[in-house]
Amino acid sequence: MTTRRPARLGALLAAGLATALALTACGSSEDPLASTSSSTPSSSTAGSTAGSTDESTGSVVIGSANFPESALIANIYAEALRAKGVEVTTNLNIGNREVYIRALQDGSIDLIPEYSGTLLQYFDQAATAVSSEDVYTALEGALPDTLTVLEQSAAEDKDSITVTRATAEQYDLTTIADLAPVAGQLVLGGPPEFQTRPTGVPGLESKYGVVFGEFRALDTAGPLTLNALISDQVQAANLFTTDPAIKTNDLVSLEDPEFLFAAQNVLPLITESKVTPAIEEALNGVSEKLTTEVLIDLLTQVTVDQQDSAEVATTWVDEQGLGS
Amino acid sequence: MTAAWDFLTTAANWSGTDGIWTRFTEHLFYTLLSVVIAALVALPLGAVIGHTGRGVAAIAGVANALRALPTLGLLTVLTLWSFGLLTGQLARLGPSIVVLVVLAVPPILSNTYAGIAAVDPAARDAARGMGMTGSQVLLRVELPVAMPLVLSGVRSAYLQVVATATIAAVVGLGGFGRYVVDGLAQQLYGKMVAGALLVALMAVIGDRLIALVGRFLVSPGLSGRRVREKAQEAEAGFAAVPPT
Amino acid sequence: MNWDWLGRNSDRIVDLFVQHAWLAAAATLVGLVVALPLGAVAFRYRWTYPPLTTLAGLLYTIPSLALFVVLPGILGTRILDPVNVVIALTVYTVALLVRVVADALASVPEAVRQSATAMGYRPVRSLVTVQFPLAVPVIGAGLRVAAVSNVSLVSVAALLGVEQLGSLFTEGFQLNFFTPIAAGILLSLLLAVLFDVVIVLATRLSTPWARAVPSR
Numbered sequence: 180m181t182t183r184r185p186a187r188l189g190a191l192l193a194a195g196l197a198t199a200l201a202l203t204a205c206g207s208s209e210d211p212l213a214s215t216s217s218s219t220p221s222s223s224t225a226g227s228t229a230g231s232t233d234e235s236t237g238s239v240v241i242g243s244a245n246f247p248e249s250a251l252i253a254n255i256y257a258e259a260l261r262a263k264g265v266e267v268t269t270n271l272n273i274g275n276r277e278v279y280i281r282a283l284q285d286g287s288i289d290l291i292p293e294y295s296g297t298l299l300q301y302f303d304q305a306a307t308a309v310s311s312e313d314v315y316t317a318l319e320g321a322l323p324d325t326l327t328v329l330e331q332s333a334a335e336d337k338d339s340i341t342v343t344r345a346t347a348e349q350y351d352l353t354t355i356a357d358l359a360p361v362a363g364q365l366v367l368g369g370p371p372e373f374q375t376r377p378t379g380v381p382g383l384e385s386k387y388g389v390v391f392g393e394f395r396a397l398d399t400a401g402p403l404t405l406n407a408l409i410s411d412q413v414q415a416a417n418l419f420t421t422d423p424a425i426k427t428n429d430l431v432s433l434e435d436p437e438f439l440f441a442a443q444n445v446l447p448l449i450t451e452s453k454v455t456p457a458i459e460e461a462l463n464g465v466s467e468k469l470t471t472e473v474l475i476d477l478l479t480q481v482t483v484d485q486q487d488s489a490e491v492a493t494t495w496v497d498e499q500g501l502g503s
Numbered sequence: 504m505t506a507a508w509d510f511l512t513t514a515a516n517w518s519g520t521d522g523i524w525t526r527f528t529e530h531l532f533y534t535l536l537s538v539v540i541a542a543l544v545a546l547p548l549g550a551v552i553g554h555t556g557r558g559v560a561a562i563a564g565v566a567n568a569l570r571a572l573p574t575l576g577l578l579t580v581l582t583l584w585s586f587g588l589l590t591g592q593l594a595r596l597g598p599s600i601v602v603l604v605v606l607a608v609p610p611i612l613s614n615t616y617a618g619i620a621a622v623d624p625a626a627r628d629a630a631r632g633m634g635m636t637g638s639q640v641l642l643r644v645e646l647p648v649a650m651p652l653v654l655s656g657v658r659s660a661y662l663q664v665v666a667t668a669t670i671a672a673v674v675g676l677g678g679f680g681r682y683v684v685d686g687l688a689q690q691l692y693g694k695m696v697a698g699a700l701l702v703a704l705m706a707v708i709g710d711r712l713i714a715l716v717g718r719f720l721v722s723p724g725l726s727g728r729r730v731r732e733k734a735q736e737a738e739a740g741f742a743a744v745p746p747t
Numbered sequence: 748m749n750w751d752w753l754g755r756n757s758d759r760i761v762d763l764f765v766q767h768a769w770l771a772a773a774a775t776l777v778g779l780v781v782a783l784p785l786g787a788v789a790f791r792y793r794w795t796y797p798p799l800t801t802l803a804g805l806l807y808t809i810p811s812l813a814l815f816v817v818l819p820g821i822l823g824t825r826i827l828d829p830v831n832v833v834i835a836l837t838v839y840t841v842a843l844l845v846r847v848v849a850d851a852l853a854s855v856p857e858a859v860r861q862s863a864t865a866m867g868y869r870p871v872r873s874l875v876t877v878q879f880p881l882a883v884p885v886i887g888a889g890l891r892v893a894a895v896s897n898v899s900l901v902s903v904a905a906l907l908g909v910e911q912l913g914s915l916f917t918e919g920f921q922l923n924f925f926t927p928i929a930a931g932i933l934l935s936l937l938l939a940v941l942f943d944v945v946i947v948l949a950t951r952l953s954t955p956w957a958r959a960v961p962s963r
Contacts, residue, residue, distance in 0.1 A: 242908070245908075245917065245921070246921060247921050247922055250918075270827060270908060270910065271908075271910075271914075272905070272908055272910075272914060272917055272918060272921075273827065273907070273908030274687070274688070274906070274907060274908055275688050277688060277689065277690040278687070278688070278690070278826070278907070278908070279908075281826055282825070282826055282827050282908070285819075285825045285826060286825060287825045287826060287827035287828070288827070370688060371681075371684060371685035371687075371688035371689055372688045372689050374685070374689065375689045375691070393520050394521075395675070396672075396675070396681060396684070396685050396688075397675050398673075398674075398675075398920075398921075399921075401920065401921045401923075402583065402586065402920065402921070402923040403582070403674060403675050406586045406587075406594075407675070410586075410587075410590055410591075410594060412591070412594065412595065481922070482922055482923075485749070485752070485922065485924055487752070487755055487756065490755070567895065567943075568936070570892070570895050570896065570899070571895045571898060571899060571935070571936055571939035571940070572899065572932065572936065573898070573899045573902040573912070573913065573916070573931070573932060573935045574899060574902075574903070575902045575903055575905065575906070575913055575916050575917075576902060576913070576915075576916045576928055576931050576932040576935065577932070579916045579917070579919060579920040579928050580916075580919075580925065580928045580929070580932065582920070583919075583920065583923055583925065583928070586923075662807060662808060665808070666807070666808060666809075666810050666811075667810075669810035669812060669813070670810070670811075670812060670903060673906060674920075680810070683810055683812055683813050684812070687812070687816055687907075695813060695816060695817075696813070696817065698810075698813065699809055699810055699813035699814075699817075702808065702809075702810050702813075703805065703808040703809055706807075706808035707805065707808060
């Protein structure tokens, strides 16, 4: 080695650190996580909606959230759309709503399965609608111009606060309100976003006066959350009501008399300029057939019987006559 | 950047179970625990291999294979495996610590045996000539001479573990990774960047500290030109492998 | 292992493997191309060596997940664009290789450099036709480390919805299903080995003189 090294590494380090940080962060004054961006790079003319004379059946990129049910419904949409001759690409498991709405707005994806209640909350934090119909009506008004929802299905999958049977009996819990006096000694587990969403930790306090001793960020109602609940690392967890694990593990989802969680009908959220009559027909066809029971049944095939999500979707779409 | 600054300068963000102090303590604990366990495994193994010259090819292969293991895959598979096997704190820490140890072993291992294998044969012969036994040669001559390289291996391991502990937040671990993972999920940009900055800061400061400790560990008797250069090189160097 | 699952999903797994391969390969190659001139600068103008290698060291300390997320904001790319992943990994590759290239050039004997000068080679020609070729073995060794770690790092991008073998980890985890995860780990090990073999072969092919003399 012939290279000389100066002793003043410390000073250089400081200078280098500043540069490195600037590289990662200061490079843009724009907040890259901001989800309010209204620009869409879509080249199609805004305002062209269903009923236009466009003869092509269209093409869409379908995304999904980072949990199996969302991927399953995305696969169902994909299959039904393909049957109508729509060109379909999938990009599943993107992340949570906070992330995939950005993907919709920057044109990375065009279509994603959604849940009416939390979607409404996302765009209107002050929303008060509770029933399926009210939520749907409010949602249509709350969405940005570039996005639209098609018809909603009867299938509902709600967020829940779920505890083990033992915990429910120990503290005599039936509704979320019963948690108020004891929550201080308990740990709540859920996805990271549950800590900040209005229908999460903040809503528990404002609607029920329930404040947990600690919130622990886990996964989106997945194996991490379930295991933490069963092994008593957390005593209450945010699970989905369609989760087959609730039944198989004899868990108790607490009732929600104050409607912290509004109606959660499954529906397609799509970039408005991408909608064609064929797409609308295919997706409305799915929504017409999809019920909560169907959803639980199909999801059980995926998460319990370990069938392939895409295959379960194809079989169901064919059975329902949506495949032709 | 301003959002990150706001996050760091808000007093409320420094206290509590999700506060910076708690997260720092957690991150430091995971890192030290993993590096210490890795050193306990890799140092003796590397020393013996370097001393005897046996199994060098095998160990190089193992070290490379460990490097190639995808961290995320290992984390997910070990976490799933641990369900039902581990309980309490162990369930939360176990899988992640194993993954971090796996990351930390290769740099310490390969630097230790390389350092010892590179000891001047003349020095080794001289020690034998003075009547030292095999283990005396190893402990009194070979290890001290190899110390600069060993330390640079420890620093590589430290840097990698500090950065990779971030990913373990995905399977529920605490530490600064929580800010990165939660900040992404909650779309709190400042929180996420602050988390990344804190990780980087911790990496740099810890690296300097180990280098400082190294100055006292490296024998002052090693004043030969070659060794001094080697030590400087080790000091100026950073991780041999990027973070995860 | 659930072999049925593997059979049914073989098409998709192949797609993911190919996607993974090109993401890692692109980052490694672009990183090498950028690192060569930078490393030459760090070698030729010695005062730039400490700041360049220190900066490179600092880049390592940025967690990859954070880099994947902030890049679209800096570059103006879409958040699911694989380009973000390639650029992030390129940054790490350059950070690793700048130092390697500079040290590799320093390992070329002074006498060789002077001979080239004496034969009338201008600095750039000497660098490209004499010094870089002689530095290939050392650069190749650094490139192997970079390639292997890129293969491992790519999988982290699955957390952001960029599909490659890492998607098998997130999906398998959500379903508490080992087969996809095991398949993903094995295939990424295979990919690492493939990259390693290619780089070793390329190094040997580009240094025929190394084989002319039996190695000690």
